[in-house]
Amino acid sequence: MDALAPLARGHADLVELLDRRAALDAALGLLVVDGDVAWMAEPASDGGYLVLRRVRGDRTGLLRGLRVPRGLGLTGKVHGSGGPAWVDDYFRSTDITHTFDGHIEAEAVRRLLAVPVRRHGRPLGVLAVGARTDGAFGDRAVARAGAVADHAALAVAVAERARLAREVAVHEERSRIAAELHDSVGALLFAIGSGVAGLAETADGDPELTDRLERLRRQADEASTALRDSLRTLRASPAALALSVALRADCTAFADRTGVPAELVVLDDVPPDLPRSRHEVLVAAVREALLNVEKHAAASAVVVTAGRRPRGGVVVAVTDDGVGLPPDHVPGLGLTSTADAVGRLGGTVRVVSDPDGGTTWRIDLPC
The missing domain is CATH 1.20.5 (Single alpha-helices involved in coiled-coils or other helix-helix interfaces)
Known part of the structure; x- marks a missing residue:
């Protein structure tokens, strides 16, 4: 039985990592080592403010569900700046707004530390820990909070992928x-x-x-x-999965028609989400690219990749290992129409062919 203990612990850790709620609760449990109350503030659906969805060690319940606009209070300040911050005397601090003094006073919090939770540059929220005793947050507490935030970011990413x-x-x-x-x-x-x-x-x-x-x-x-x-x-596809579901279906249809394997790779933790009009133009562009691969490439494999643009939107590439394009290639009606449709939305379509074989169709579409 002792030999199975490490396996059981590993399984428990994996289950916790796949469960977003359990993972965040565990992160808050680690955080309260340096204080008395801790919370995870996550972006609301419209992104305009944070919501304290997970709270541990509170006394009044006032913090649960609290909405924090960007820049207000210490939590909102960290959300806006993207860097850690702390105050060792909350009520005398001049570095923060005092929008939530009533909540903090009701919880008898004297000092507060907050750190951003980010994954590959994408903000996922803010972790904060408050202490009800006088003192100061040292380098060790700040480092611990940062490490817990990294753990929470990984847990959120893994949980999102599992979902x-x-x-x-x-x-x-x-x-x-x-x-x-x-x-x-x-x-x-x-x-x-x-x-x-x-x-x-x-x-x-x-x-x-x-x-x-x-x-x-x-x-x-x-x-x-x-x-x-x-x-x-x-x-019908769930709205949040519309793009990945549609692209996967097109890859499957291509493989069924041609016998050539086609794989979809989504590069981010969650697939990009687009308005319906842009989604339809993007999917049509990918279908046109796959149709051209089918007609002209003589490929043995195709990979479709989808990822977020740094400033919003999506980039999709259709890459094959076929014969490539001839030097005198002239875009046909299908590619021209596709490029025009994407261009009307502020995007671009580029086709790059390797002299040694293989072609990549790159569709770049902003939000």
Whole structure:
């Protein structure tokens, strides 16, 4: 049994890392070593302020769910500056706004330390720890808080990837069920409708039978319509996964048509999220690139990569290992139309061919 203990601990650590809530609770538990109360403030959906979603060691409950605009209080200051900050005498400090003095006083907090939580430059929130005793936060406390913030950032990233994988799996299972229903129930309803129509042709001399067969035909049509609506719902992509789901589906369709493997690689913790109009233009551009690979590249493998632009938006590249483009290549109607559509949204389409073979289509689309 002792030999299994390290494995059990490793499994517990992995489960904790995959569970966003458990991981953040563990981070706050580490943080309160240097204080009495700690919280994780995370960006709200519109990004205009932070919300204290996870709090540990509080007495009043006033901090839970508190909204903190950028720049206000120590937490908002750290969110705005992107660097750690602390005050050893909260109420006498002139370095922060005192917007939340009532909350801090109710919690009897005397000094406060806050650090940003970031992953690959992307802000994920702010961790803060408050102490109810006089004193000063030294270098060790600041270093510990920074290390805890790094742990929390990794946990959030891993949890987001796990959530994404689960949602993609759910979507793929729903699509599989939709396909099975289409092939089985849909085919059966079509056969019933056709059979009823055939019987109706032989029942001209029996008005009652004709009427009953007509009702059956209408019911079969209504069932087919209801089935199509259900299949459309099953196949619908979750909004947050629309881009990755669509690109993965296009890669799968390409591979099914050509026999050439096509892989999607999402470079960030979460796939880029675009307005519907831009999403449609981007997906159409990728489809056009894959179509050109299919027609001209003679490739043995294709990779589609999607990632965020540093200033917002998305970059998608379609890369193949085929024969490349000839020196006198002239863009066709498809590429020209695609470039025009992307250009109207402020984006660009570039096609770069390696002299030794292989071509990359790069679609750069801002928000």
